[in-house]
Amino acid sequence: MSGDSLPITLPLSRMAAGACEVTALYRELRKPLLRYLVCLGLSNDEAQDVVQDVFLRLHRHISSGGAQDNIRGWVFRVAHNQARNRQGSYQRRFGESLDVDKQAPVDKSTPERMVLEKERYRRLEQAIRLLTDTERECLLLRAAGLRYREIGEALGMGTSTVGDTVERAIKKLTEKCNV
Amino acid sequence: MCNDSGKLVAFLDHELDDGEMAGIRRHLEGCADCRTQLNQYESASTSFRTYCDAVEMAEHARHERSRWTVPVISGAAVTALAAAVVLLLLGHRVEKAGTPAPINAAAAVASESAPALEPPPAPRTSHQVHRLHVAPPVQTRVVELVPAEPAIEIAIPADSVFPPGAVPDGFAFTADVSFAPDGSARQMRLRPRLVSFQKGAPQP
Numbered sequence: 001m002s003g004d005s006l007p008i009t010l011p012l013s014r015m016a017a018g019a020c021e022v023t024a025l026y027r028e029l030r031k032p033l034l035r036y037l038v039c040l041g042l043s044n045d046e047a048q049d050v051v052q053d054v055f056l057r058l059h060r061h062i063s064s065g066g067a068q069d070n071i072r073g074w075v076f077r078v079a080h081n082q083a084r085n086r087q088g089s090y091q092r093r094f095g096e097s098l099d100v101d102k103q104a105p106v107d108k109s110t111p112e113r114m115v116l117e118k119e120r121y122r123r124l125e126q127a128i129r130l131l132t133d134t135e136r137e138c139l140l141l142r143a144a145g146l147r148y149r150e151i152g153e154a155l156g157m158g159t160s161t162v163g164d165t166v167e168r169a170i171k172k173l174t175e176k177c178n179v
Numbered sequence: 180m181c182n183d184s185g186k187l188v189a190f191l192d193h194e195l196d197d198g199e200m201a202g203i204r205r206h207l208e209g210c211a212d213c214r215t216q217l218n219q220y221e222s223a224s225t226s227f228r229t230y231c232d233a234v235e236m237a238e239h240a241r242h243e244r245s246r247w248t249v250p251v252i253s254g255a256a257v258t259a260l261a262a263a264v265v266l267l268l269l270g271h272r273v274e275k276a277g278t279p280a281p282i283n284a285a286a287a288v289a290s291e292s293a294p295a296l297e298p299p300p301a302p303r304t305s306h307q308v309h310r311l312h313v314a315p316p317v318q319t320r321v322v323e324l325v326p327a328e329p330a331i332e333i334a335i336p337a338d339s340v341f342p343p344g345a346v347p348d349g350f351a352f353t354a355d356v357s358f359a360p361d362g363s364a365r366q367m368r369l370r371p372r373l374v375s376f377q378k379g380a381p382q383p
Contacts, residue, residue: 034235035231035232035235038234038235038238039231039234039235043238043242044238044239044241044242045242120226121230121233124226124227124230125230128227128230139227140231142192142224143224143227143228143231147192147194148189148192148194163188163189163194166188166192167185167188167189170188170220170223170224171188171220173223173226173227174219174220174222174223177223177226
């Protein structure tokens with residue numbers, strides 16, 4: 001390899017490797033990311049836009065040699081900030097967007113079962129409304145499959161704080177829902 | 180209250196190190212309360228995930244509805260607009276057909292005395308149609324609300340007006356006569372016609 005070809009070859013090979021990583025992450029994280037954004041209050045179209053933007057930034061981040069030690073947390077942090085920038089959508093509170101009678105996936109095998117399930121969803125909704133924003137977002141990221149360390153990276157919190165917040169939120173849900 | 184009950188959520192999420200995980204596992208074997216509590220936490224977590232799925236599905240369904248609603252509404256609007264234009268055009272044609280036409284006295288004259296110059300049109304079949312020329316385009320006219328001046332159209336055989344041989348065979352004349360309110364003829368205009376071609380009936 002000649003000396004003058006080095007500056008061209010290295011970024012290209014790095015870019016190709018970065019593209020593979022981005023593709024793999026896209027396949028892994030696209031669905032949970034979409035669900036997280038929709039649960040934050042974004043519409044389907046808005047969530048799709050944010051996901052595209054996030055992975056474009058991720059590609060630039062990896063191509064430019066950015067840190068990758070907590071890349072899942074990084075992806076969700078960028079998505080979270082993008083959702084916050086869309087204030088109008090972000091202000092819609094999670095827990096108020098579902099019509100239980102029509103949209104909740106209840107077991108309709110027997111009328112009694114259906115009534116019980118709907119009642120359970122209603123109580124869950126009420127409990128979710130009582131959570132603080134941080135508690136709700138911690139639970140949403142946990143439901144997306146993120147570890148406490150990654151949730152901390154996404155929300156800018158320490159790992160132990162995330163653990164405490166998740167525990168407090170789960171206990172609230174359990175008490176309010178009387179599950 | 181057990182000392183380990185505060186670590187049950189972290190245990191559920193596999194966020195403890197191996198030693199702590201093993202300790203909690205041992206504790207759960209002997210503590211029914213913690214096992215019940217762990218089940219409740221697990222149930223709440225599952226319910227929350229199911230709720231997230233339901234919210235996502237509801238938004239997806241709303242998105243699909245809106246995606247199909249806009250084209251359907253647009254299509255209906257375009258169809259309604261097209262229907263309105265067609266109805267408008269049809270209405271205009273009906274209005275034109277409804278304008279007072281000149282009274283054709285030829286049929287009346289023919290039925291009373293003279294041989295028919297223009298027999299009533301026979302029902303058309305495909306082999307009976309004889310076109311001399313392409314029909315001129317229909318000229319649109321503004322319909323006047325004031326009725327036109329009454330006119331009478333009389334068909335007169337050419338032989339009865341001109342000397343024999345002066346007019347070629349097959350020609351006839353139509354007189355457009357308009358009358359004054361007192362009944363006197365105000366104006367008469369003769370129009371030559373090729374009647375033999377218009378008869379259209381095949382000669383035996």
